[in-house]
Amino acid sequence: MTFVNLELRDGLATVRLQRGKVNALNEQVVEELSRCFRALEGDPEVRGILLTGSGKFFSFGFDIPEFLGVTREDFTRYLYGFAGLYRELFAHPRPIVAALNGHTVAGGFMLASACDVRVMVKENARIGLNEIGFGSSLFAGSLELLRFWVGDRRAQQIAYGGALYTADEALALGLVDAITEGTALLDEARSRLSELAARSQVAFGSIKRQLRQHVLDEMQRREDESIREFAEIWYSKETRAQLEKITIRP
Amino acid sequence: MTFVNLELRDGLATVRLQRGKVNALNEQVVEELSRCFRALEGDPEVRGILLTGSGKFFSFGFDIPEFLGVTREDFTRYLYGFAGLYRELFAHPRPIVAALNGHTVAGGFMLASACDVRVMVKENARIGLNEIGFGSSLFAGSLELLRFWVGDRRAQQIAYGGALYTADEALALGLVDAITEGTALLDEARSRLSELAARSQVAFGSIKRQLRQHVLDEMQRREDESIREFAEIWYSKETRAQLEKITIRP
Amino acid sequence: MTFVNLELRDGLATVRLQRGKVNALNEQVVEELSRCFRALEGDPEVRGILLTGSGKFFSFGFDIPEFLGVTREDFTRYLYGFAGLYRELFAHPRPIVAALNGHTVAGGFMLASACDVRVMVKENARIGLNEIGFGSSLFAGSLELLRFWVGDRRAQQIAYGGALYTADEALALGLVDAITEGTALLDEARSRLSELAARSQVAFGSIKRQLRQHVLDEMQRREDESIREFAEIWYSKETRAQLEKITIRP
Numbered sequence: 057m058t059f060v061n062l063e064l065r066d067g068l069a070t071v072r073l074q075r076g077k078v079n080a081l082n083e084q085v086v087e088e089l090s091r092c093f094r095a096l097e098g099d100p101e102v103r104g105i106l107l108t109g110s111g112k113f114f115s116f117g118f119d120i121p122e123f124l125g126v127t128r129e130d131f132t133r134y135l136y137g138f139a140g141l142y143r144e145l146f147a148h149p150r151p152i153v154a155a156l157n158g159h160t161v162a163g164g165f166m167l168a169s170a171c172d173v174r175v176m177v178k179e180n181a182r183i184g185l186n187e188i189g190f191g192s193s194l195f196a197g198s199l200e201l202l203r204f205w206v207g208d209r210r211a212q213q214i215a216y217g218g219a220l221y222t223a224d225e226a227l228a229l230g231l232v233d234a235i236t237e238g239t240a241l242l243d244e245a246r247s248r249l250s251e252l253a254a255r256s257q258v259a260f261g262s263i264k265r266q267l268r269q270h271v272l273d274e275m276q277r278r279e280d281e282s283i284r285e286f287a288e289i290w291y292s293k294e295t296r297a298q299l300e301k302i303t304i305r306p
Numbered sequence: 307m308t309f310v311n312l313e314l315r316d317g318l319a320t321v322r323l324q325r326g327k328v329n330a331l332n333e334q335v336v337e338e339l340s341r342c343f344r345a346l347e348g349d350p351e352v353r354g355i356l357l358t359g360s361g362k363f364f365s366f367g368f369d370i371p372e373f374l375g376v377t378r379e380d381f382t383r384y385l386y387g388f389a390g391l392y393r394e395l396f397a398h399p400r401p402i403v404a405a406l407n408g409h410t411v412a413g414g415f416m417l418a419s420a421c422d423v424r425v426m427v428k429e430n431a432r433i434g435l436n437e438i439g440f441g442s443s444l445f446a447g448s449l450e451l452l453r454f455w456v457g458d459r460r461a462q463q464i465a466y467g468g469a470l471y472t473a474d475e476a477l478a479l480g481l482v483d484a485i486t487e488g489t490a491l492l493d494e495a496r497s498r499l500s501e502l503a504a505r506s507q508v509a510f511g512s513i514k515r516q517l518r519q520h521v522l523d524e525m526q527r528r529e530d531e532s533i534r535e536f537a538e539i540w541y542s543k544e545t546r547a548q549l550e551k552i553t554i555r556p
Numbered sequence: 557m558t559f560v561n562l563e564l565r566d567g568l569a570t571v572r573l574q575r576g577k578v579n580a581l582n583e584q585v586v587e588e589l590s591r592c593f594r595a596l597e598g599d600p601e602v603r604g605i606l607l608t609g610s611g612k613f614f615s616f617g618f619d620i621p622e623f624l625g626v627t628r629e630d631f632t633r634y635l636y637g638f639a640g641l642y643r644e645l646f647a648h649p650r651p652i653v654a655a656l657n658g659h660t661v662a663g664g665f666m667l668a669s670a671c672d673v674r675v676m677v678k679e680n681a682r683i684g685l686n687e688i689g690f691g692s693s694l695f696a697g698s699l700e701l702l703r704f705w706v707g708d709r710r711a712q713q714i715a716y717g718g719a720l721y722t723a724d725e726a727l728a729l730g731l732v733d734a735i736t737e738g739t740a741l742l743d744e745a746r747s748r749l750s751e752l753a754a755r756s757q758v759a760f761g762s763i764k765r766q767l768r769q770h771v772l773d774e775m776q777r778r779e780d781e782s783i784r785e786f787a788e789i790w791y792s793k794e795t796r797a798q799l800e801k802i803t804i805r806p
Contacts, residue, residue: 188341188505188506188510191506191508192509193516194513194516205709207457208706209480211517216505218505252716256688256691256798258792258794259692260716263693266778267712267715269696269697271708289509289512292508319609437759437763438760441756441758446766453767458707458767458771462672465767526767528766532766535762539759544756545756
């Protein structure tokens, strides 16, 4: 794997995104993550997974400059793959804790919100779904994940507002479960993961599925249509003009 | 329009209820509001809508004394029209902010809860669903709207209790999003509306639909049956006796 | 009835569990409770029901030592009956207030969470779903009840954690609606019940059904499969070993 680093220790896996300075997501990153999480699901030794980023970003979200060069058909195929990834994460039988080491934006937030628990660094990091700010819609599934954690009312506030929140704000909103100093991040995330990983694996997986099946059902009902609508808006003249202003500093 | 006043300024529409002292709802008011909101939906110049009342009331709810004189068939037809109105408001593609200038009761609360945001005056105004207090049921759809804003547990507390809450209480419960002095009400509501209206119209409409589709689906499944049950209870001897005690002071 | 005591006074029924020191649930208790609540539903004089326990327990939950001696088929039949009981309680047309006089654990908590209101003693009592701690899953329906009261995020926290909470913690989480000194428990519970019982019976029943139908629908969709999975896990070697360590002190 080029953009995903995997480490195994004492039955716990650490999956680390490492692609450039901002860990922007593209088709290859999504494929590598999907393959990685499937392999971990098939490995009976793995009792829990920690998902983190590198540098100042957990993930910037989609690699918008790169996607400006692809056809709508290719982009739509990518979107189905990406939505498939967050569904797989959300339905994964093992506990997954996201250690948010830095900015967690848009598509990056969607991956984080598909985990069981989120721990976020206190300093210099923002988190949110800022799509509306550049004229983009959101997938049905990503909003279902948001509703799962914060309820309908706050989901509207977050999706309409498009704000990027500080760690304190995110904790108060319920977007993350704990905040820590950066130096303590991995310890805190591992400690929470160990607790879940110590449970009966079968009971944990069953309870997790029961808690989440209604979300997966709703995703199945509405995701495909919402992805087509998302792509249509993304390729509209108005949104295109805003996307072209977005740069990822090297 | 007789009971609904419409003003347009800078792309923002103000729809004002004005029927007697309490803006009680009857078939004509519902038809005028429906026609008005449909026309605004079809007008590409309109980027947002402010819904407010006049005098000491946003709305008292149904014009109970008037409805005592109509047949169950006519009343049921009115109920379908009324439920259709709050569904249209809830599904409206543009942002709608309710400026609650005074008491917001029963059917009046249902209209307010179908908007995107509610701002309420601090002084001398109460808000709530008081139906249970006079032996009336509630429609499935109106309870879905309530659940959307406050969740299941508080929805039960509010619907079982039948209380009319002060602005402070309503803010704490999540029934309204902001409270202001009466003199600042329209400015605050317009400021919140302008913010939403400045978003990409297409992205806003798409995100709004994604956030709300599950509510509209549930309404479709259960609304009709609940309206027939509502009418049956409304025309029962026990409830009738209580409705006859309700007066609207001229 | 052997394990269920019923008293009627002024239109209010008190149903008291009394089986040994911990009011553990078995097939006979479930049948007696089912019969009792159905009889109360059919009695037009009964306007409300108080459900309570005796001694230091509301209920310990399933009588695990007893169930270790039954076949998987018999246990599965018991599970269907038990899930049917909490569905009947949840869908009961009259108001039901649970007076939690002591520990309220696992299956005991499920019965309590099917009521309209929970009042809990402050002292020496714990409440929660501790199944995951001994390798057991949870039924879909019991998790739907939990979600109804506390939302998805806290439902996960409670079901993954398996903690038994103090009354103060339970109040903060929304697991109970009020906490009192033990001596004031029944008065407080009766006062809350009287308030609900004073409502129009028809309007109350209709609003209750509208508020809860979505939960009952979800139970119907997923309960049976979840019960089969629950039984499979319960009879697994790993879980069996943990169940055998559980004793009920005489």
